[in-house]
Amino acid sequence: LSTFDSNSYISRLNRNEAGLPPDTFFLKMFAMAQEVTEKSSGAFDITVAPLVNAWGFGFKNRETITEQLIDSLRQYVGMDQLRIEDGCLIKKQAGVMLDGSAIAKGYGVDVAAEYLESLGVKNYLVEIGGEMRSLGLNAKGSSWRVGIDKPDFDQFNGTRELQMIINLSGASLATSGNYRNYYMEDGKRYAHIIDPRSGYPVNHSLLSASIIAPTCMEADAYATACMVLGLDSGKLLVESLPGIEACFIYHGEEEYQVYCSPGFPLDEESGN
Structure with missing residues (x-):
C-alpha cells in the first residue's frame, strides 16, 4: 500500500501496469476509502496523489504551481475514476494515481492488532507512527x-x-495535523493536507484532529477528512457517525482552543 515501495500494488498501479489483481489488503483498504469519501463528501480521497505530488508532499518532485496546473490535475481526482472489474482495479484515465498514506498506516495497526487477537492476546497497545489501537488493560491493570x-x-x-x-x-x-509537514515560501506556509475538491492546501483554523474509532483505519481516514473539512464541518461529520469521537485543536483569538465531542475519553486524573 506504500507509494514509496516501488513493488507495492499501489506503485505498480500508479505506473499503469496492466492486469493487476488487487490483494485482500488493498480491497479492504479500498472499501473503507470509498465509504469515508462518500460520508465526507469528497474531503477524503485516495486519488488525491497527483495534487499531493504537485505540491511537493508526495512521491514525485514538486512542480511550479499555477491555477492552470491545478485545474489540469483535478480531472484525475475522484473515486469515480476507479472501478473493480473482472477482479482488477480499472482506472478511467492513465493520469489517475493513488495515495494511501492517510489510511494505510492505520490499516497496518489493525492488521497487527487483529493478528494479536488471533493468538488470543487480550491486552495490548499497538502503535505505528502515532496511530494506535488497544484492547484490555496495561501491565498495571489500568486502562x-x-x-x-x-x-x-x-x-x-x-x-x-x-x-x-x-x-x-x-x-x-x-491524529492528523498540519503543523509538522509543511514548507514556507514567500512568507506563506503550505501544509501537506490537500483538499481533493479544490486542489489546494487547506487554510483554516483547525490545527489537529484526533479521532477515536473502532478500527485504526477508520480513525486515520476520518482524521484526514476532518482536517480537510475544518472545524465546523468536521464537527458535523463526527456528529453524523455512530461510534466516532473527536478532539479538535484549533486557533482561537489569542491561543489554542480545544473541542472534544461528548464521548471523547479524556483522562480525568491528568486534569484535562
Whole structure:
C-alpha cells in the first residue's frame, strides 16, 4: 500500500501496469476509502496523489504551481475514476494515481492488532507512527493512557508537549495535523493536507484532529477528512457517525482552543 515501495500494488498501479489483481489488503483498504469519501463528501480521497505530488508532499518532485496546473490535475481526482472489474482495479484515465498514506498506516495497526487477537492476546497497545489501537488493560491493570500532542510549528526544537491524556481501551486513535509537514515560501506556509475538491492546501483554523474509532483505519481516514473539512464541518461529520469521537485543536483569538465531542475519553486524573 506504500507509494514509496516501488513493488507495492499501489506503485505498480500508479505506473499503469496492466492486469493487476488487487490483494485482500488493498480491497479492504479500498472499501473503507470509498465509504469515508462518500460520508465526507469528497474531503477524503485516495486519488488525491497527483495534487499531493504537485505540491511537493508526495512521491514525485514538486512542480511550479499555477491555477492552470491545478485545474489540469483535478480531472484525475475522484473515486469515480476507479472501478473493480473482472477482479482488477480499472482506472478511467492513465493520469489517475493513488495515495494511501492517510489510511494505510492505520490499516497496518489493525492488521497487527487483529493478528494479536488471533493468538488470543487480550491486552495490548499497538502503535505505528502515532496511530494506535488497544484492547484490555496495561501491565498495571489500568486502562491504557496515551497522549495527544500540543501543536508545535517549530519542527526542530527537539521538544514535545502534550495537550492532553486520554484513556484508550477497545478502540483506536489517529491524529492528523498540519503543523509538522509543511514548507514556507514567500512568507506563506503550505501544509501537506490537500483538499481533493479544490486542489489546494487547506487554510483554516483547525490545527489537529484526533479521532477515536473502532478500527485504526477508520480513525486515520476520518482524521484526514476532518482536517480537510475544518472545524465546523468536521464537527458535523463526527456528529453524523455512530461510534466516532473527536478532539479538535484549533486557533482561537489569542491561543489554542480545544473541542472534544461528548464521548471523547479524556483522562480525568491528568486534569484535562
